[in-house]
Amino acid sequence: MKTFSKARIFGLIWFGATALVLTIGFYKAMTAPTEATMGNLYRVFFYHLPHTILSFVFPYLNCGASLLYLFWRNRNPTRALAADAFALASAELTVLYASIGLATGMLWGRAAWGIWWTWDARLTTYLLLWLLYVSYLLLRRFAAPGQTAVLAAVLAIFAAIDIPICFMSIRWWRTQHPAPVFGGGADSGIDPGMVSAVLWNMLAWAMWGALILGLRYAVERHRQTSEAAVGLDFVRDQAFSPALEAR
Amino acid sequence: MSAAPLPIPAVHLDRVSRVYGNFAALRNLSFSIPTGSSVVVLGENGAGKSTLLRILAGLVSATCGKVSIFGSAPREQPRRLAYMSHETMLYDELTALENLHYFAALQPSLLTPEQALREVGLDPALPRRLGEYSQGMRQRASLARVLLTQPDLLLLDEPFSNVDVASAQHIVHLLQRYVQTAPRTLILTTHQADLARPLAHTVITLKAGQLAP
C-alpha cells in the first residue's frame, strides 16, 4: 500500500512537470518565427515531429517487454504479467502517437503540398507501422483468454523485425522510381529560431508519453489482479505474490 | 537403518488452480495418486474434469500451484504418459493403420502399429478410412494410438461418451488387462459411473473445480 501511494505522489509530480513543459513547448511553438512560404500553418510541425519520432521508439519498448514476457513466462509468472501489461501499454501508445503523427502529417501535407496524402517513402512506411500495431491490438482483442499474452508477444517480435525491413524496402522502392515530389520534413534545415521550440516540444511529448504509458500500465496491472481475484478470491494472496512457485 | 525411499507418486498436485479469464475451472486442488492405482474422476459438466486431465497431460498449464508427474513437470516425460480425449485424435481421411504408422514414427513406440490394432481387436488390414468406422471402432483405434508407447500413466477423458454399451464394456475390459500386466496408473473421467466402476481403485468427485467430500 505504501509503495502505491509513493507511486501516486511521483505520478502527480511527473504530471505537474509535464504540464509545465507542455506549456513552455506550446508557447515556444506559437512564438517561433513565422515560416516564409506556409505562414502560421507550419506550426503543426512542432507537434508532428515529436509524435512521429516517438512512435518509432514505443515499438521497441513493446518488443523488449514482449521478449521479457516470453523469457519470464515459465520462470516468474508475476513478472511476466507485468511485462505483458507494459507491452500492451507501449503498443497502444504506438498507435496513439502514430495516429496523431499521421493526422498532423496530413494537415501539413494539405497546407504545404496541396494534397492530403501522397505515397512517398516516409508516409508509406509510417502507414505500415500504424497498420502493424493496429493488427497487434486486434489480435489481443480476439485471442482466447489466457493465451492473449503469448500470442501478442510473438506477434510483437514479428512486427519489430518487420519495421526495419519495411523501412529499407520502401526507401528502395521510391528511390528507384522517379524521385518523389517532396523531399519532406526537416531535411532542408530549419531556422535557428525554431530549434528551441522543436526541442521543448520533443521533451514535452516524451514526458507526456511516459506519463500515459505509466498510467496505462497501472490500469492494466490493476485489471490483471482484479480479474484473477474474481476467479480465485480465496487464493488471492497466494496467486499473485512474488513467492509464487515457478513451475 | 536407511528407510526405503518413499515411492514417487504418479501424480502429485499441490494447490493447483486454473483460471480462464475470471472463471476458475480448478480451485486450489491438492492430491496424490500413487503409481499403479486406477482412479475414476466423476463430476458434472463444467466441474473441471477435462481441465484436470489436460493439466496432467501438460496441454494446459496451471495458473498457480505445482503439478508433478513421476516427480517432474508434466511435459518433461512425454514418453511415460498418454492422453486420449472423447474425440479420436486421429485423421478421418487415413485408415487406422496409416494413422498409427504416422504417430508411431513421431515417438519411440514399443508396439508396432499392427500389434496395437490387434490389441484393441481391430483388423490392421482393414482398408477403410477412419471416417467410415463406427463410433465404437473409432474409439478403439484411438485407444490403439495411446497404447503404442505402452505408457505408465494413461489419461482418458470421457472415453465412453459417444460409444454404445457393448463397445464401452470392451474398452473397460481392455483397460483392465492393460493396468494389470504392469504397475500402470490410470486416470479416467466419466459421468457414467456404473460403467467405470470395475476399473476404479479410487473414485474422486469434482464439483465446481474442487474435490467434493
Add this chain to the structure above:
Amino acid sequence: MNYARHVLIHLRKDLRLEWRTKDSINGMLFFTLLVVVVFSLAFDPTAYPTIARQISGGLLWVALLFAAMTALNQSWAREVRNNVLDAQRLVSAPASALFVGKALSNLLFVSGVEVVLAPLFTIFYNLHPLGQTWLLLLILPLGTWALVVNGTFFAALSLRTRSRELMLPLVLFPISMPALLAMINATTNVLTGEFEPGLWIKLLLAYDIAFSTVCVLLFDTILHAD
C-alpha cells in the same frame, strides 16, 4: 537427420490428406481462375499491352495471396478436426518439424496453382514479357515461400483466437507488406524489362531467411500457448 525425417513424415501425411480430399487445391484453382476473370473486367488487357505488363505482376500476387489464404486456413483445420492437434502436442518429435512439414506442403500446393495460373495469365492478358523471363523461376518460389511460411505460422496462431479465419489476413497482411512489395516489383520488372529485379530478389531472400528463422524458433511457443 532425425529432424529431416520428422519433417518428411509430416509432409508426406499432409500430401496424402490433400490427395484424398483435394480440398485446398480445388478451392485455390477455381478461386484464382475467378480472380483472373474479375480483374480482366477492370481493364482491357489486349488493347493496352503496356498497361497489362505493368499491372499483371501485382494482379498475379494478389490473386495468389487470396488463394493461399484458403489453403492456409484449411491446412490447420485438418489438425483441429477430431482434436488431432493435442496428439501432435504430446509426441516427443520436435514441434517445429510439424510446422516445417506443413509450410512445405503449402508451398507445394500454392506452387501447383502457379503452374496452372501463370500460363493462364499469359494467355488471358496477352502478355509478352520484355525482361529475363527465367528469373520468374526464382521469384515465384521465393515469393511463395515468403507468403506461405508466415501464413502457416499465423494460421496456427489464429487457431487460438475467436473467428480464426478472419484473424489470419488481419495479422498476415501487415507483416507481409515488404515481401509483397518485393515480389510485385520483381515480377513487374521482369515483365516490363525496364529495371533490374536483382535488388528485389535479394530483399525477398533476406525476408525469407529472417522470417523462416523466427517462425521455426517461435512455433513451439505458439503451439503450447495454453
